[in-house]
């Protein structure tokens with residue numbers, strides 16, 4: 001049995017933050033597993049926002065949350081994460097991105113480079129001090145390759161006096177294994193990206 005993979009590791013690395021966080025975001029609801037993780041582990045008065053552009057994903061997430069009686073804690077939003085600022089205007093403590101397509105669904109509905117970067121830039125701007133973002137990127141398909149490159153380019157250039165960024169991947173696996181990035185905001189300086197929004 002494989003003990004480590006990018007999805008499990010993201011949750012393990014985030015758990016200490018999640019248990020103390022009030023405002024949490026799952027930017028790609030999918031089957032709802034990350035939304036459930038955030039809702040189950042955050043304080044009782046925390047609020048989770050979950051975004052997906054596919055109604056199927058939102059319904060699957062709703063169904064999973066209902067099984068655990070956690071529907072009230074999660075605001076499900078059928079919209080692109082690129083529009084996050086139209087739904088949230090306060091600070092964000094934790095945000096999770098699991099890019100790519102919904103497992104067992106149409107591969108053509110996948111996260112896209114431009115909207116992912118827009119969402120990431122907006123969340124970087126809204127991140128609270130000590131807030132964290134996890135991003136799992138998949139470079140094994142065409143759009144995913146462009147997206148992974150753009151994510152890495154943006155994260156590499158984040159000012160190190162404000163953010164710390166790390167990454168993890170399985171380096172002995174073939175077929176472009178996913179890369180997990182973790183971003184932590186250490187100081188209170190405002191972040192304004194130089195890249196177009």
Ligand SMILES: C[S@@+](CC[C@H](N)C(=O)[O-])C[C@H]1O[C@@H](n2cnc3c(N)ncnc32)[C@H](O)[C@@H]1O
Pocket residue numbers: 027028029030031032033034035051052053054057079080081082098099100101102103109110111112115116
């Ligand atoms: C790999 S799945 C996410 C898995 C999910 N985190 C889980 O735990 O089950 C990626 C999801 O991103 C969604 N997606 C694609 N583009 C999006 C966008 N612009 N905004 C929000 N969600 C998007 C897809 O519909 C898909 O459901």
